[in-house]
Amino acid sequence: MPRLLWASLALVASVVGTAVTAEPVGWTAPGAGNPLLPGYFADPSIVRHDGEWFIYATIDPWGGETLGLWRSRDFRHWTFSTLNWPTKSAASSPTSNTSRVWAPSVVRARDGRFWMYVSVGSEVWVGVANHPAGPWRNALGDRPLIPGNFRPGYHMIDAEVFVDDDGTPYLYWGSGLNWVNGHCFAVRLKPDMVTFDGEPVDVTPAHYFEAPFMFKANGHYFLTYSWGNTTRDTYQVRYAVGASPLGPFTEPRDAPLLATDSSRNIISPGHHAIARIGTQPYILYHRQALPYPPAGDTVLRQVAIDRLVVRGNRLDPVRPTHAGPVLPGLAKDRGPTRTPRLTASHVVDTVHAAGAAGDDNYATGWDAGKGPAWLQADFGVPMSIGASELRPAFVTSPLTWTLQTSLDGQRWRDVGTARTATGSPIALPVAGRARYVRLVFADAAPILEWRFPESDQ
Incomplete structure (x- = not known):
């Protein structure tokens, strides 16, 4: 399987996209801040609670039995x-x-609880919890909020909830079939967060396919969404502007907000969320893992995450990066x-x-394919070696x-x-006095990072 997952680096340059001035930090640069999360995830949703950040995401490829949840207090150690549930x-x-x-959206409502709108199968289910990490329960017992046959001919997925300044919630959802004919439906919700307050309306703007996200700034309602095909290099984020949460919405220009830039190996960014850190908005999104194509x-x-600039009733085109932004009040890097x-x-x-497993960059990693293999750390001379962590x-x-450890190799x-575990990071025990530390795998799997934090020595 790993051989199918990793393609030749030479193929990256063949992807067609928009060329711009090269970024100083390339995708293989040590310490790169993007990707933000160590692993393969998509469709992120983000909330903050009691000084902690929570990112919910689809587990790639194409979802899992449940969702992935990442937690961090400094936006670097996840x-x-x-x-x-679900x-x-x-x-x-x-x-x-x-x-x-797949495709979660989590918000905090006026009642103080957290509500999740998530695609299971190809329909929308709703969960509720008192804390972002749960425990969650199905808010409607044993039925979906929007069944798969609610609007025949369209895909009932990618639900997102927006809570306006007055506390009124609005729900947006919808996609097309076979990567064409996407439609966006919207409806106001009652305070119970699960009852439609009126009939859903079709608010589909130009160049819409899926993944709507409502964002309000300067008194304007920005309906942002994805267009294109996430399995290729055409996926992108676009936006339209309206005077109310239910539109109508008009694209101010025929150009994407965030798109493929093959000259810098950024491929098919999309299905995003927008969050403010301090007063500055940022866009959180997924993009194709590298090397591409697989x-x-x-x-x-x-x-990944990058800065979003709002000017009146317009959004500046986002310049996606590998370095990632420096976030106000949060850690600049993952530490020594x-x-x-x-x-x-x-x-x-x-x-x-x-x-590549020691460069502090989640885009790169060691891969030995399937079968027995080992990965070894050489500290140069014998020394006291503490705990380490594996991603x-x-x-x-x-x-x-x-x-295993050795003084002489x-x-x-x-x-x-021998130990078996899942998760990230996986904590490895104190190695003791040694020069070499070795991980021996009976059946190897790709490793993004193996870190020896200085604070643990």
């Missing part, structure tokens, strides 16, 4: 978990299809770490060399390893027994 088995109806759990039909996306020389038993290609590329897939001792 911890992964999964939610108790699950594919718990949220299913006669109009569901085989699609899994072999076969695998779709892997990663979450020891940097041993990394080597490995073997790699699938030069792009995925062992050193696998596929955080929901079980990873089994044995940790010849005689090895096991630190504990």
Whole structure:
């Protein structure tokens, strides 16, 4: 499977896109801030509560049994978990299809509770919780809010809720079929967050396919959305402006807000959320994982964040970056770490060399393919080596390893027994006095980062 997931770097330059001045920070640069999250995720939604950030996302490829949740207090160190609800088995109806759990939208309502609007199958379900991490429960018992056959001929997915300044909630959703004919439906909700206050209206602007997100600034309502095909290089974010939450909405220009830039290896950005950090708005979105395109039909996306500029009733085109923005009041980077020389038993290609697992960049990583393999850290001389942390590329897939140490690279001792875990980061125990630390895998899997934080030594 890894050989299908990673394509040759040479293919990146062949993708057609809009050329602009090269960014100083390329996608393989050590310490790059984008991707923001370590792993393959899409369709992000974000909330802040009690000084902590929560990002909900689709688990790639194409969703999982539940959603992925990432938590951080400084916007740099993220911890992964999964939610108790929704699950594919718990949220299913006669109009569901085989699609899994994807495309969450989470907001806090006037009642102080958190509400989730999420696609399970190809219909919209609603959950409610007192805390962003849950526990969540289905707000409607055992039925969806919007069944799959609510508007025949259209895709009932990608629901987003917007809460206006007066506390009134509005729901937006809808897509097309076979990557064409997307339609956006909107309706005001009653204070209970699950009852339509009036009939849904079709507010589809030009160049709409899916993933609506309402954003208000300077008294204007900006309906933002995705257009194109996320499996190719055509996916992009566009926007239209209206005087009310229910439109009508008009695109101010025939140009994308955020689009492919193949000259800088940024491919198919889309399905976004907008959040303010301080007073500054930022756009959180997914884009194709690199190298691109992958072999076969695998779709892997990663979450990034960049600055959004509002000027009156217009939004400036977003310049997507690999460096990522410096966020006010939050950590600029992921902090100091020891940097041993990394080597490995073997790699699938030069792009995925062992050193890529030590560059503090979530776009890159070591990949040995399937089968037995090892990844080794060399500290140069024997020293006291503390705990470390591992960030696998596929955080929901079980990873089994044995940790070994050596003073001379010849005689090895096991630190504990073989262990299996999922998640990110995976905490590895204190290694003790050694020069070499080695992870031995019975069946290798791609590793994005293996870090030895200085504070843990």
